[in-house]
Ligand SMILES: *[C@@H]1O[C@H](CO)[C@@H](O)[C@H](O)[C@H]1NC(C)=O
């Protein structure tokens with residue numbers, strides 16, 4: 001089932017182009033300047049559980065394969081080390097279903113604290129337990145230096161500029177490093193932002209300088225074909241790789257959409273299939289609501305209704321030199 005929480009909201013955006021560096025074993029001779037960059041092209045359709053037992057909103061994976069989840073009840077940040085059967089609880093009392101983002105260049109975990117009536121973006125530097133304020137923190141509102149409590153997307157670019165999907169205000173704001181206010185993303189330069197517009201069953205693309213989104217994938221789907229997908233249904237999570245292919249988490253599926261360069265249309269294929277309703281079978285998720293990737297390209301998805309995180313191992317990748 002899809003929680004009412006998600007109806008009609010723009011849920012999540014990710015603007016970056018996924019770049020996966022070589023795995024540690026291959027890096028010995030090119031540790032500082034990798035000559036090859038690889039990105040995953042397919043994942044095992046069977047996932048397995050790497051975190052469970054919580055009402056997970058935000059999801060992030062650090063460069064050491066630790067999985068972080070924002071647990072909504074009780075409110076806390078959890079860190080699941082690889083193969084751990086129990087998490088480490090952190091920052092108890094300060095979390096809701098907030099998005100998380102692991103920023104590899106600074107090895108910091110970014111999060112949004114909305115609980116205290118003052119939505120603020122913080123970061124946790126490596127090894128630290130005391131967060132540092134990064135952006136916003138001027139109370140609840142619709143000013144350019146304010147957010148509403150319902151923040152549904154968080155992204156941090158290479159240099160540290162922060163993007164927040166302020167869902168109740170139906171906008172995306174960018175807060176540049178050391179700024180005192182955000183800018184509407186449509187006004188920013190050199191940015192392309194993808195938004196899952198859940199209630200309208202579509203993925204919107206906002207190109208810099210444009211105030212209007214372009215629909216790149218639409219729905220709702222009426223027929224379900226096992227191999228070819230043309231439409232989506234209540235999308236909640238979206239991720240775009242550096243070739244422009246789009247991953248979408250919708251009703252109970254993860255699908256991948258490959259661009260037809262000439263027509264601008266996308267053709268979908270199934271990465272992982274789910275089933276509506278709680279079940280204990282890890283291959284069948286219900287409502288994938290957030291994505292994250294580790295540095296080797298394995299895909300992690302919050303399986304919202306089943307209160308867990310599933311991991312889908314990368315099966316093939318494409319490399320460029
Ligand atoms: C896919 O994942 C399943 C479950 O973890 C595993 O049993 C299977 O061997 C994997 N398939 C491949 C081709 O790696």
Ligand SMILES: *[C@@H]1O[C@H](CO)[C@@H](O)[C@H](O)[C@H]1NC(C)=O
Pocket residue numbers: 177178
């Ligand atoms: C941001 O402020 C810090 C501290 O004043 C400074 O060291 C840094 O260079 C500034 N960064 C940018 C991008 O302005």
Ligand SMILES: *[C@@H]1O[C@H](CO)[C@@H](O)[C@H](O)[C@H]1NC(C)=O
Pocket residue numbers: 259260261262263
């Ligand atoms: C793009 O669409 C056109 C028209 O349907 C088709 O002829 C072409 O093969 C497609 N190209 C790709 C890369 O899918």
Ligand SMILES: *[C@@H]1O[C@H](CO)[C@@H](O)[C@H](O)[C@H]1NC(C)=O
Pocket residue numbers: 281282283284
């Ligand atoms: C899990 O789902 C798969 C795919 O539909 C099915 O083949 C398998 O039997 C299920 N396993 C269990 C334990 O229900």
